[in-house]
Amino acid sequence: MDSKNMNIHEKSGVVYLTFPMFDKYKFVKNAFSTRIGGVSKNEFASLNLNFGRGDCDRNVTENFHKFCLAAGFDFSTLTASSQDHHTFIRRVYAENRGIGIFKPKDMQSVDGLITNEKNVTLVTYYADCVPLFFLDTKKRAIGLAHAGWRGTAAKIGEKTVKAMVREFNSNPSDIIAAIGPSIGPCCFEVDTPVYDEFMKLEEIKSDEFIKVKGAGKYMIDLWEANSRIIKNAGVPKDNITKANLCTKCNSGWLYSHRALGPKRGGLAAMICLTEDNNDN
Template structure:
């Protein structure tokens, strides 16, 4: 079993990757279930920037963090801009963006840390969560792999930043590629397809398929191929394979929900060394 959904309580679920050792880090991908937000953000919306009531989002964050044994007041989260900036965060950044979107790490689409007990959180609604764990040097990270970030190779840049900051080696890294819009539903225009052909020499072979005469992009495979090319072993990468557009009753989907919707989150925190 690679990626699986685990019921915690009160219709709150954790999406998890079996490859991540629980004694090194705690992690989860949220679903849209088990929260207090009203439609169209129903119900476990974890984003403060989409128009939902802030009190509801904060209650959702508290519930989700608590379900992982984490303190919601210490969450670190960025202002995601579909770029390729990777920020190294420390214990001094605890709480950045936790209760106020204006206080988030600015214009950043990936976070990495080696600070124990520091919950990293990024938000998604069709874009690809990419979660990293280096159990050897006890470091972790999350990247926001939308189509722009994927074309900019944000997964490889996050891995490189972990190497620079913590000495992480690609052969040691475990990576989970989370639920996002799948190749079944991610129809794109010619401009986006062209960007992928420019970024990946093998795009037509692996990443782009033609359905109904229109190109469809496979973000999962694009990020997996990036990581393989950077030296991450195939056995160290797990792909959830869950399409948020097809399964938008479980996950928020910008496309399926017509543009006004909440956000799931990917969260990871290192456990303190014993």
């Protein structure tokens, strides 16, 4: 692995990643999955954590159990998003646990989740889109948001910070944020309509995150765009960390939509507030 900003772990054959910046706080757990250590076969091999992509639900559930056991999450606390590339942020509570995992979804269009309750594990899904992790280290609240290019351009990073300010009275300067494994500036090539959406982001200069390739093609750095959007929402620059890990360049062990096409499994990000002094 070429990223120095994430730790890599292996337990019982399951490989997963965590952010050292979050690992320092003993009242929170964070993890990002890989393809390694699950029971799914063929194009879903092997740790597919997405329901509804053609893999059988029994395998996906088994993969969630294996991942939780390895990374130290309680399966009964998982609470999932319902992603559709919009920017609605849902506050969830203990009573919502199980939604999207072992209870039916009860809402459409939830691309971000926040909570300040312990033992509610937020779960969002990925295969190139950008995972955004948030922790208010003082008020002890967390957030997780799914930022594809649409969510990035619609500033879901800023909307998540604002939701934490509104719901938990968070001070953005107490928030730490992490930008997870996703398609990198090396691989995210777009054409003019997508470029035009990013040019509407007036508060960040296009040359800070867009390279013009010519012939109507552009390379967009979604990591830098999200980082600057989160910084503009008041989170100090030094509180923002990037995985710097491209899913497309690493599609042998991370699912990538652009590398593998639509018949593939999916990755999951998780974060959960726990009892203090948890030394797992």
